[in-house]
Amino acid sequence: MGDIEAPNSNRPRQNVLLSVLPSKEFASSRKGILLIAEVALSFVSFVCFAASTAAAFVTVPLLEFLAALFLLFAYSTKFNERFKGFLWPLMDFMRCVSASIIFFIISIISVSKYVDSSSKAAGIFGFIATIVFALDFYLIFNELATFLKQGGESNEEPSGHQDEFSNSDDSD
Template sequence: MEDTESAGTAPPPGLSSLLPPREFLRSRKGQLLLAESVLSFIIFICYIASLAASFMMAPLLEFLLALFLFFAYASKLNEKFKGVHWPLADFLRCVTAAIIYFAISIAAVSKYSDGASKAAGVFGFAATIVFAIDFYITFNDLVTFLKQGGSDSPEGHKTE
């Protein structure tokens, strides 16, 4: 009987263990990654329903990458795998996503006349802004990080 009482007070170790912590969701990085994932998914759905279905691969890949980084940062995977330079990978992902979303949004809005393509283009412009904000913030953090540890020694970024 004591086992059920102690198990009742602790959260079940099921799907709730996959949820990100609240402090990460309240952080700027968590909110940006969540916004990027949601916008990429909405754009993906819009492109599937539109005549511009040839553009659906870019939002799908960006959705999966943003979702992976969301859970990687939330589960502190970036602290476990020091061999990957996470801020640089995130910066490159954001830069390429902003450029790709800007280009396909212009093409979707100007070339196609259906409503879903126009909606995907508008959401694509919004995603471009979100990704641009993310790569600006990541770039500033990356420069600060490199000035602190990168100039002292070649292994400066590993001794935090």
């Protein structure tokens, strides 16, 4: 008799790992490349800040690493399409804006105030992360602006939010 908890010898173990990693199509897309870069740069910046005398700034790269990792997982597994109640593009936009501003500030402070090499490296990686986050929020802003100019006729956004905007346009 078959035991339910016995491992299935027909199924390879690498499928579990492949189900967690982003798909090849998403990883090669523009959004996938930006999210992977954000995850990598936030992690490297986190490690550099943790090893430096500017360890007080370690929270920002850690939080941005976790947020970017969550969105990478959500977008690659199409988790965001199952939860239409959240405004995913707006949430992603606000994350990128706040990350670019905060990374820029802590990078300036770590490069100018601290003299150890790991603080300088964390600042340099923070500046690179600032550019990547700024590029991401610029692209998200352009997509949102195009969506709003079209009157919200795309299938990407929930239709409940479109009625609020179209009623206010009719009264003008």
